[in-house]
Amino acid sequence: MIGSENKTVKRVFSFLFLVFLFSPILIISIAEAQYSLLVPGDTLPPAAPTKTEAFDTPYDRGRSITINWEKSKDDGAGENDVKGYEILRSTEVDGEYKLIGTTVGGAQHFIDNDVRDGIEYFYRIRVTDGISFSLSNPSLPAKSKPQWINLRRTNIFIFAVALTFAILYYINRAKAGKELFIRKIAGLEAVDDAVGRATEMGRKIFYIPGISDMDNMQTIAGLTILGRVAKVAAEYEARLEVPVSRSMVMVSAREVMKEAYSNAGRPDAFNEDLVYYLTDDQFGYAAAVDGLFVREKPAAIFLQGQFYAESLILAETGNSVGAIQIAGTAAPAQIPFFIAACDFTLIGEELFAASAYLSRDPKLLGSLKGQDVGKVIFLAAIILGVILLSFRLMNIGPWFSVG
Amino acid sequence: MHPSPDIGIWIGGLLTLGIFSFLYGDNPYYKFCEALFVGVSAGHWFITLFWTVFIPKLLGNIGIAIHTFRTEGFAAGMSDYMHWSYIFGGILGFLMILRLFPKIGWISRWSLAFVVGTTAGYYFINYLVSNGLMQIQKTILPLTSVGNIILVVGTFCGLIYFFFSKEHKGAFGGLARVGIWFLMITFGASFGYTVMSRMSLLIGRMDYIFGIWLGMIR
Numbered sequence: 001m002i003g004s005e006n007k008t009v010k011r012v013f014s015f016l017f018l019v020f021l022f023s024p025i026l027i028i029s030i031a032e033a034q035y036s037l038l039v040p041g042d043t044l045p046p047a048a049p050t051k052t053e054a055f056d057t058p059y060d061r062g063r064s065i066t067i068n069w070e071k072s073k074d075d076g077a078g079e080n081d082v083k084g085y086e087i088l089r090s091t092e093v094d095g096e097y098k099l100i101g102t103t104v105g106g107a108q109h110f111i112d113n114d115v116r117d118g119i120e121y122f123y124r125i126r127v128t129d130g131i132s133f134s135l136s137n138p139s140l141p142a143k144s145k146p147q148w149i150n151l152r153r154t155n156i157f158i159f160a161v162a163l164t165f166a167i168l169y170y171i172n173r174a175k176a177g178k179e180l181f182i183r184k185i186a187g188l189e190a191v192d193d194a195v196g197r198a199t200e201m202g203r204k205i206f207y208i209p210g211i212s213d214m215d216n217m218q219t220i221a222g223l224t225i226l227g228r229v230a231k232v233a234a235e236y237e238a239r240l241e242v243p244v245s246r247s248m249v250m251v252s253a254r255e256v257m258k259e260a261y262s263n264a265g266r267p268d269a270f271n272e273d274l275v276y277y278l279t280d281d282q283f284g285y286a287a288a289v290d291g292l293f294v295r296e297k298p299a300a301i302f303l304q305g306q307f308y309a310e311s312l313i314l315a316e317t318g319n320s321v322g323a324i325q326i327a328g329t330a331a332p333a334q335i336p337f338f339i340a341a342c343d344f345t346l347i348g349e350e351l352f353a354a355s356a357y358l359s360r361d362p363k364l365l366g367s368l369k370g371q372d373v374g375k376v377i378f379l380a381a382i383i384l385g386v387i388l389l390s391f392r393l394m395n396i397g398p399w400f401s402v403g
Numbered sequence: 404m405h406p407s408p409d410i411g412i413w414i415g416g417l418l419t420l421g422i423f424s425f426l427y428g429d430n431p432y433y434k435f436c437e438a439l440f441v442g443v444s445a446g447h448w449f450i451t452l453f454w455t456v457f458i459p460k461l462l463g464n465i466g467i468a469i470h471t472f473r474t475e476g477f478a479a480g481m482s483d484y485m486h487w488s489y490i491f492g493g494i495l496g497f498l499m500i501l502r503l504f505p506k507i508g509w510i511s512r513w514s515l516a517f518v519v520g521t522t523a524g525y526y527f528i529n530y531l532v533s534n535g536l537m538q539i540q541k542t543i544l545p546l547t548s549v550g551n552i553i554l555v556v557g558t559f560c561g562l563i564y565f566f567f568s569k570e571h572k573g574a575f576g577g578l579a580r581v582g583i584w585f586l587m588i589t590f591g592a593s594f595g596y597t598v599m600s601r602m603s604l605l606i607g608r609m610d611y612i613f614g615i616w617l618g619m620i621r
Binding site for chain 2: 295
């Protein structure tokens, strides 16, 4: 009992000692707070910003002027009470300046994107501390204009030229008769089998070219594969149907199929109604295609192009009716669903390589080989960059940043 | 249980059940809902595209150009090339309509060729930036941590897998196999993530049926 009382006494004394130790700080803080309430507010305006300059924003498509200034001496130093800057603009140096934007304290930069090309603008910067303000001198006149070349993107230009050169070089080689090797792509080996199966079973083939429009590379790649599938279907006299969700895709798919049927020597077998529009709506289209699958029970289904959330709905329904399914997309989020529910899946770039693989066209084969050269360059850059950075010799990463 | 008195909610609920009935199998109820969905959505898209593309983008922009021409004079009007350029899109659209006339329908191929060509050109640079240069920049990492090593090796081997002009045999084939393993692990993670987001959609529908429509849950 006595021991515990002693402990309590010790704790009380320790607490009082700490209060005594920190009491001067506490008293000074309270006094300062009271003093600041008594003393009148700051009446001196902050020092004006200096060196206001305005110039056409470089490497853009015009309609933009960049304004720079040196911040007030009371911003981050001096009285250190700057709240922000206001950007004022006029078309005459002595004219009326109108407020066009504001920035926080510490800023030294503003981009005016609300200008017209070819007109001279003058700018002044007004700094404020919340009570009073100061105005900078006007800038020299600035005019915006578009630039044809963005030098910040020189690295893209170099890579594009190198890649184009490699592609053209290999296209010429392929045209000259040089045989170019392409590795086996499992999904594409099965195209003929799938069409043959449909022919034997007397059932339809459905080709779904995704739900994007013709401004998507995957749709274009999907229609290129359609050309090959349609040719085989025409040769085998199998019925191929292409329900689409975009009017432009419908028109393009009809052109592709018409050509394929002609190349197969069966232009009479082509009918424009084999390609038909359902709806632009994603899930409306999915519902309609699902209905077609379960009613027609196709022997083969091709899902080639850009897909979104409807991918699993379509693939799973196709699977449930026992169709052989060959899918292909470069949409990373949808590839797993196709792998899970389809017999064969073209992953990412395999979709784009498919047209060269199926057609063996020298132009496409050369293009594919040229792209592989591009990958070699990328791999070399990665290896070199990683080695240099790991040994702390140099960081070449910024060479690949895009301005 | 407090069912909604709103007729719109009832229609939505009954149509939702109709679409769900597909889980039982193809049936007349589903066929009705499907046909309604396709028809209504096709009409809706037509009107949406008309009022969000044709009117504001084509007529709106050309209207601005004409207005500039009339109010600011010939020079200013003609220099407003950004707005005038929409006429070009209008002409391409008009060429597409020529498909309705079999004799001159072939002209519509010009519009298709333009769209396909510009798409290929546009995405050539886009993909070069996003899939090429930015990928290189983000992969140049010092091999000082396990995370960095996995990232560099995964990218390297993944890229090897997508080589088409060399057979995947020997050491090269081994690296490609490592690449496909990395891809499959990534797809597995993506699968799980996406399934969870689909579950949230299902929960949303259940909430509509049992909460908003039937008033069984609050």
